Amino acid sequence: MPSPVQRTAIRGRFLDFKNCTSQADQISEQVRYVDDGLLICEQGKIQWFGSWQEGQAKLNANTEFHHYPDHLIVPGFIDTHIHFPQTEMIGAYGEQLLEWLNTYTFPTELQFADKAYADQIAQFFVQELLKNGTTTALVFCTVHPESVDALFEAAAQHQMRLIAGKVLMDRHAPEALCDSADSGYTDSKALIEKWHGKGRNLYAITPRFAPTSSPEQLARAGQLKAEYPDVYVHTHLSENHNEIAWVKQLFPEQNGYLDVYHHYGLTGSRSVFAHCVHLEEHEWQCLHHTDSAIAFCPSSNLFLGSGLFPLHKTWERQVKVGLGTDIGAGTTFNVLHILNEAYKVQQLQGAKLSAFEALYHATLGAAKALDLDDKLGNFKVGKEADFVVLDLNATALQRLRQQRSKHLEDALFALITLADDRNIHATYIYGQRAYYQPNQNSAAGG
Ligand code: GUN
Numbered sequence: 001m002p003s004p005v006q007r008t009a010i011r012g013r014f015l016d017f018k019n020c021t022s023q024a025d026q027i028s029e030q031v032r033y034v035d036d037g038l039l040i041c042e043q044g045k046i047q048w049f050g051s052w053q054e055g056q057a058k059l060n061a062n063t064e065f066h067h068y069p070d071h072l073i074v075p076g077f078i079d080t081h082i083h084f085p086q087t088e089m090i091g092a093y094g095e096q097l098l099e100w101l102n103t104y105t106f107p108t109e110l111q112f113a114d115k116a117y118a119d120q121i122a123q124f125f126v127q128e129l130l131k132n133g134t135t136t137a138l139v140f141c142t143v144h145p146e147s148v149d150a151l152f153e154a155a156a157q158h159q160m161r162l163i164a165g166k167v168l169m170d171r172h173a174p175e176a177l178c179d180s181a182d183s184g185y186t187d188s189k190a191l192i193e194k195w196h197g198k199g200r201n202l203y204a205i206t207p208r209f210a211p212t213s214s215p216e217q218l219a220r221a222g223q224l225k226a227e228y229p230d231v232y233v234h235t236h237l238s239e240n241h242n243e244i245a246w247v248k249q250l251f252p253e254q255n256g257y258l259d260v261y262h263h264y265g266l267t268g269s270r271s272v273f274a275h276c277v278h279l280e281e282h283e284w285q286c287l288h289h290t291d292s293a294i295a296f297c298p299s300s301n302l303f304l305g306s307g308l309f310p311l312h313k314t315w316e317r318q319v320k321v322g323l324g325t326d327i328g329a330g331t332t333f334n335v336l337h338i339l340n341e342a343y344k345v346q347q348l349q350g351a352k353l354s355a356f357e358a359l360y361h362a363t364l365g366a367a368k369a370l371d372l373d374d375k376l377g378n379f380k381v382g383k384e385a386d387f388v389v390l391d392l393n394a395t396a397l398q399r400l401r402q403q404r405s406k407h408l409e410d411a412l413f414a415l416i417t418l419a420d421d422r423n424i425h426a427t428y429i430y431g432q433r434a435y436y437q438p439n440q441n442s443a444a445g446g
């Protein structure tokens with residue numbers, strides 16, 4: 001449980017982005033680096049941010065104070081697509097999407113009918129997020145309402161801002177994993193009433209993907225979205241060629257995969273579509289016009305052999321995007337490592353991903369993708385105080401490389417390239433330290 005401390009002050013080196021931008025080449029203008037800074041948090045929010053010189057007089061006896069002279073403090077990472085019930089099945093061998101679902105995923109998800117089991121995995125999952133510096137995530141649960149309760153209860157112990165929902169799935173899956181158009185609607189509605197806007201929890205209507213929902217179920221999902229316009233919609237889109245062909249066969253009256261969701265009222269500024277690897281041009285246009293967002297999941301796309309997502313096109317087509325680990329098709333919880341994979345996916349397409357752009361996508365850009373940039377994503381006064389203290393020298397190799405880094409962006413790029421959970425020194429949620437590991441490599445001085 002969080003400690004009762006109300007006021008926290010953190011001194012150190014801070015890096016964030018002042019404002020959202022619509023052009024990749026304008027990101028560097030938004031970089032804000034404070035070499036010796038001070039962040040004061042009160043009641044979970046950022047109350048003051050600036051230089052230590054200017055702010056030190058604001059500290060008082062009621063302020064819990066932490067100084068990280070050798071670290072780099074950035075806004076908390078935001079994972080825009082992850083499945084908590086798939087934590088235990090990372091690294092399932094040998095299949096691409098549709099076979100992988102049938103062989104590994106559905107049998108794993110069957111276990112979450114048991115609330116005690118769901119509780120156990122939800123606790124592990126939230127710890128893993130914290131350990132990797134992830135402070136907000138958009139999460140798939142399973143078809144079982146209990147799985148949603150388990151996750152929100154675990155997140156609430158840390159006052160973590162999570163968005164999650166019960167999977168809607170009424171066909172093309174094992175009987176025991178299916179709901180119906182009616183029960184999916186009723187159960188989701190009850191979960192919205194129970195959890196959406198309670199503490200920092202937010203609800204997402206979560207049809208798994210078009211092939212596992214009947215037209216009736218998608219229509220009921222659209223009805224729910226119309227009744228609760230500020231809840232999210234979270235699903236998968238255009239991940240794999242066989243999947244896309246199947247959707248076209250199941251919904252011949254619609255103009256392609258995205259049009260199925262659009263037809264049922266499931267696009268919009270709080271709709272997040274995972275993958276979007278093989279979009280057609282009219283689908284890019286639809287995402288843009290409806291202000292929908294993409295979750296780019298490079299680790300998953302490589303692991304399942306799905307394809308190469310063109311990140312640069314999100315700027316060209318003006319579509320919001322965040323990064324997703326997509327556990328358990330993705331193979332790491334670490335968003336820095338996801339950025340490393342994203343860089344390589346861009347390289348394979350002859351495009352670049354700078355370190356600043358990468359960090360932007362994992363923080364303020366992702367907050368915008370989730371329509372939460374008024375609350376999350378940087379150190380602006382009034383926003384929620386979620387941030388990560390990074391150790392750039394967690395291993396001997398990292399220390400060697402960092403000693404030769406030429407400037408801040410080079411240091412950040414080296415961090416991204418070599419990162420894992422050893423680089424997360426502390427994670428703060430709502431102004432409180434929710435995770436801490438002492439320096440890995442004390443000889444490095446942090
Ligand atoms: N498409 C439908 N369900 C899933 C899932 O669980 N993982 C991934 N990567 N794609 C999906």
Ligand code: ZN
Pocket residue numbers: 081082083236274326
């Ligand atoms: Zn997924």
